[in-house]
Amino acid sequence: MEDELNPSELGTQSYWQEAYSKELRNFEQHGDTGEVWFGEDSALRVIECICNCGIEKNAPIIDLGCGNGYTLLELAREGFTNLLGVDYCTEAIDLAQKVCNAEFPSLRFQVFDIVNDDISKLGSKFSVIHDKGTYDAIGLCPDNAKINRLKYMDQVYSMLEDNGIFVITSCNWTEEELKKQFSEKFKVKQVIPSPQFKFGGKVGSVVSSVVFVKQ
Ligand SMILES: C[S@@+](CC[C@H](N)C(=O)[O-])C[C@H]1O[C@@H](n2cnc3c(N)ncnc32)[C@H](O)[C@@H]1O
Numbered sequence: 001m002e003d004e005l006n007p008s009e010l011g012t013q014s015y016w017q018e019a020y021s022k023e024l025r026n027f028e029q030h031g032d033t034g035e036v037w038f039g040e041d042s043a044l045r046v047i048e049c050i051c052n053c054g055i056e057k058n059a060p061i062i063d064l065g066c067g068n069g070y071t072l073l074e075l076a077r078e079g080f081t082n083l084l085g086v087d088y089c090t091e092a093i094d095l096a097q098k099v100c101n102a103e104f105p106s107l108r109f110q111v112f113d114i115v116n117d118d119i120s121k122l123g124s125k126f127s128v129i130h131d132k133g134t135y136d137a138i139g140l141c142p143d144n145a146k147i148n149r150l151k152y153m154d155q156v157y158s159m160l161e162d163n164g165i166f167v168i169t170s171c172n173w174t175e176e177e178l179k180k181q182f183s184e185k186f187k188v189k190q191v192i193p194s195p196q197f198k199f200g201g202k203v204g205s206v207v208s209s210v211v212f213v214k215q
Pocket of ligand 1: 035037066067070086113114132
């Protein structure tokens with residue numbers, strides 16, 4: 001497998017605890033809902049893709065590392081009703097509940113570590129598994145990044161219904177790297193186009209979004 005990412009504080013739970021404690025305070029004091037990682041455009045491209053995949057509106061959908069819950073809030077606005085957000089950071093879950101539950105009380109949030117917790121805590125399997133930036137954070141862990149990435153892949157595979165989709169958006173791995181890393185258990189259904197840039201004769205994207213199905 002390819003080289004690992006350089007470890008970073010973004011791969012530690014303490015970093016996210018501190019970040020979401022601040023965002024929680026900002027929300028309580030100023031109503032600011034916090035950062036949408038990789039920008040709203042990238043989130044909206046993914047939401048449009050999920051809406052166009054023929055998924056039933058009551059199908060179970062989980063957002064791994066949901067942060068402030070922005071993606072689930074937008075999916076709820078599109079009419080999806082069976083939504084669960086998980087994050088290993090209690091502060092993120094508190095923020096997501098405060099941001100989303102006034103408008104959609106049925107939106108569920110749960111503290112859950114996608115690498116280390118038992119997936120039986122989540123109940124049944126999911127038709128859609130969404131990740132934006134969480135696999136990236138796991139790949140930046142100062143300890144055992146590769147082992148944690150492999151555990152993540154096993155967990156996602158076990159949580160996904162046989163005909164479900166896994167939608168991942170990354171800014172640390174290219175489309176080709178994602179395809180290669182997940183290829184043992186998943187095959188590509190679709191690549192969600194994202195804006196490209198050209199530099200030194202090479203074309204690249206700032207973020208990569210890929211939709212996988214089980215092999
Ligand atoms: C870059 S942020 C993205 C947040 C959100 N998905 C978004 O797009 O705004 C990464 C998120 O992953 C969460 N996270 C990192 N490792 C995790 C793990 N092992 N289990 C659950 N959540 C995790 C962090 O707490 C943080 O909320």
